[in-house]
Amino acid sequence: MIEDIEAGKINCVVTKDLSRLGRNYIMTGQYTELYFPSHNVRYIAIDDGVDSEKGESEIAPFKNIINEWVARDTSRKVKSAFKTKFAEGAHYGAYAPLGYKKHPDxxxxxxxxxxxxxxxxxxxxxxxxxxxxxKITKQLRAEKVPTASWLNFTRYGTFAHIFEGKPESKRYEWTIAHVKAILKSEVYIGNSVHNMQSTVSFKSKKKVRKPESEWFRVENTHEPIIDKEVFYRVQEQIKSRRRQTKEKATPIFAGLVKCADCGWSMRFATNKANKTPYSYYSCSFYGQFGKGYCSMHYIRYDVLYQAVLERLQYWAKAVQQDEEKALN
Structure with a gap:
């Protein structure tokens, strides 16, 4: 809609009430009092009796504040209700985890x-x-082991947009992320773990991972598939398996380098086939799904290291010469 307004295609915006435009009173006020007028756009909120063509509504700013308070209060109540459900240890996902099914009663x-x-x-x-x-991902693909999404498609018809009209190989398109998620999930030893992540605030959909101390963990809520001794042994292996260069040095950019196109992390690897082995980064999304999804975005580790070092040296020198100017 914003693009159409900027292009002059829209000259009137109508919503049922002010809350449908937004529940952040600052942003809502910015649109109704600054953005729409500056673009000659008429705004109407039917139930609230707001019509910019007939003049500003004096009550509108107060209603925007009330709408935000309602959204905040609703968010708090929803979170409280979910916490009660989490404490019961029940599973409330749309689908049962791979290896399980929902109880019919x-x-x-x-x-x-x-x-x-x-x-x-x-x-x-x-x-x-x-x-x-x-390595597990490669073997699952090679042995044509069906993915959870394919199984859900065959049972419930969901994910049709992923599989209909696509090659058979799509059914076995496991990713490293899928495998890691299964290996780390306590659901397979009979535990239910919730509240592992939450939104930054009721105004944002961005999710952040919570510290383990805030998780809701209820043990023995269902029959386990994996023995606890096996599960915790695998967790130890995951923690101890750290990517290292030939010189046993941990890459300093681990977790920091992202693909500019898709946003996925860049994968660190070492080319040992060359006479002089070297390390490099490439798009992990491309590595898992191929050319149809992203491109390699290859960059050698030493080239990246040198580029970052030179930039740091530049800013360090700038701060030494004139700290106030450099920081501003």
Missing amino acids: IKGKLLIDDETKWIVEKIFSLAYQGYGSA
């Missing part, structure tokens, strides 16, 4: 799915043998 109760639990057992078995997530 008891809401939130998980039952082992005998048709798919073998996939979970296979993944943990490989991990227990020392396979890393990348």
Whole structure:
């Protein structure tokens, strides 16, 4: 809509009431009092009796504040209700985790799915043998093991946009992220863990991971698929498996380098086939899905290191010469 307003295609915006325009009173006020007038756009809020063509509504700013308060209060109540459900240890996802199915009579109760639990057992078995997530992913693809999304499609018809008209290989398109998520999930030892992440605030949909001390963990809520000894052994292996260069040095840019096109993390790797081995970064999204999704975005580690070093040296020198000017 904003693009159409900027292009002059829209000269009137109508909403049921002010809350439909926005519940952040500062941003709502910015649109109604600054943005719309500056672009010659008429704004009408039907139920609130607001019509910019007939003059400003004196009550509008107060209603915007009330709308934000209502949104904040609703968010608080919803979170409180979910916390109560979390404490019960029930599962409230749209789908049961791979290897499980929902109980037909008891809401939130998980039952082992005998048709798919073998996939979970296979993944943990490989991990227990020392396979890393990348190697497990390759083997699952090679053996044409169906993904959870494909199984949900065959059972419920969901994810049709992903599979209909696509090649058969799409059914077995496991990713490293999928495998890691399964290996780290306590659901497979019979625990229910919730509240692991939350939104920054009721005004933002951005999610952040919470510290483990704030998680809701309820043990033994359903029958486990994986033995606890196996599960915790795999967790130890995951923690101890750190990517290292040939010189055993941890890459200093780990987790910091992102693909400019897709936003995924850049994958660190070492080319050992060359006479002089070297390390590099490439798009992990491209690495998992191929050319149809992103491009490689290859950059050598030493080139990136030198570029960052030179930039740091430039700013360090600038601060030494004139700190106030450099910071401003």
